[in-house]
Amino acid sequence: MTTPAEPARDLVVSYCFPPYVDTAAIIAAKRVREAGRPVDVIQNEMSELRPQDESLALIADHLVVRRHEVPTPSRFGTWGAVVPWVEQGLDQALAWDRTGPGYKRLYSRAQFSASHILAARIKLARPDLRWTAEFSDPLSTDVAGDLRYHAVRRDPLLTLLGAGLQRAGWPPPENGNLFSWAEELPFGLADEILFTNEHQREQMLEAVADPDLRDSVRQRSTIAPHPTLGPEFYAHADPELTLEPGRRHIGYFGNFYATRGMDTVLDALALLPREQRDRLQLHLFAGAHDKLIPLVKKRGLADVVQVRPFVGFLDFLALTRRMDVLLVNDAISTASHTRNPFLPSKWSDYKGSGTPVWGIVEPGSTLSGQDLAHRSPVAHVSAAVQVLARIADEAGRR
Structure with a gap:
């Protein structure tokens, strides 16, 4: 350098x-x-x-x-x-x-x-x-x-x-x-x-x-929203990841908190009809990923949810381009804040990938005002089911 x-x-x-x-x-x-x-x-x-x-x-x-x-x-x-x-x-x-x-x-x-x-x-x-x-x-x-x-x-x-x-x-x-x-x-x-x-x-x-x-x-x-890096950064790395053909691959990258968990998505996947669920794969690249594995197994989702540890920054950027949909969720703040003051930092990285993004959002939040391909409210399982069904049907048409 x-x-x-x-x-x-x-x-x-x-x-x-x-x-x-x-x-x-x-x-x-x-x-x-x-x-x-x-x-x-x-x-x-x-x-x-x-x-x-x-x-x-x-x-x-x-x-x-x-x-x-x-x-x-x-x-x-x-x-x-x-x-x-x-x-x-x-x-x-x-x-x-x-x-x-x-x-x-x-x-x-x-x-x-x-x-x-x-x-x-x-x-x-x-x-x-x-x-x-x-x-x-x-x-x-x-x-x-x-x-x-x-x-x-x-x-x-x-x-x-x-x-x-x-x-x-x-x-x-x-x-x-x-x-x-x-x-x-x-x-x-x-x-x-x-x-x-x-x-x-x-x-x-x-x-x-x-x-x-x-x-x-x-x-x-x-x-001043978080800066987005140029497209060259998304092509620096070539991480190994086998993606099963015939499925739509949804990627989530980040930590999990009590205010920003995955229960809504996992519950929605469990409720999805089998033929639609078989067209999806959710990839969770997460901190404390070992704690997520029991939650996935408890819901019988081991065949559709892949839990992995964090990857390096350049691998993360490269993988955002290999997913069909990227998942980002608002922190749930309505019980503690008059307005949601948090904009997830990963939005700036997702935005630069060009990959469609599904936002699980609080009404009126900054994230809810972004250019999202899919959106559903926080803690709203039935709305998440509808989004997953649409993504699965896109796989069927493709």
Whole structure:
């Protein structure tokens, strides 16, 4: 992989970045590729939490001039891990800034929350930098709408960050929650704030008490869906997978959560008439795939559902083109959110494949407004049966 000939004027702060395998890392690399400018990258050493995939280098490594992995413990959100990450990351950023032409732009992305806290500290040290801060999802609430909390410590770093917010005209968070600080620091200090969809922005701003800050964030924010890679990325790999002829092959790639499970699809397959079910094959490439196998066997679907572990990123992209239909489902949020703030990140990858997509959606969600070939409501088994029947009948006609 070649290194850019010109020095970087952009600094990327992304706690997780390739070669570590994580959705946050991949999307941060996509943003770098989308901007097309040389960058220096500060990331954390993530080997205790995440595996590596060297093929991820194809996304943006040709734009990375210098890279530093901060050797601090990898944590989703503990102040004791944030402080050394910020101290060491700041030292590296300022050292690079002194030895180069000087940075013009700063980009950070959360998840993970520590990214924004280091970026805020750099912004306070170099206020002339144009800071773009991106949010993947709300930080201070989880997918079920429950408070995500870890206490901060009243220490010199927190005092400095709070004083920076006050100089900018905004009160620091009073609840002592690390995740609130990771939201309100970019809300108060960033020059541009990226949200993946409008619902996410409004959901996060509902937690901001100051109406002037809410208005300011709206003025400085941009709705920026996850980038989609070019068609060449879908042709890099050639993974082995035997697809039984005469069937329509439906692919699902991703994790399973209580709010985004497969019960609806499995129940619908079990209800489908045998002659239609025999024309289908559902391929689940999933985390914790061993827990899915008993669910499949319990419903008598072992002949129609193939459960497999995750595949590498380039294999995943190649396989999306070999499926007849790709499956994506909304997180179920109506019990916990006034609006669905989540747009599944895999939609950006599915979209680039050109393969028809079946979305299991909440009414009014961002996913429900996308160009889906098939759609059915979340937790609506009979509607899923109808979609599966249509897909099976397409196989019969073909």
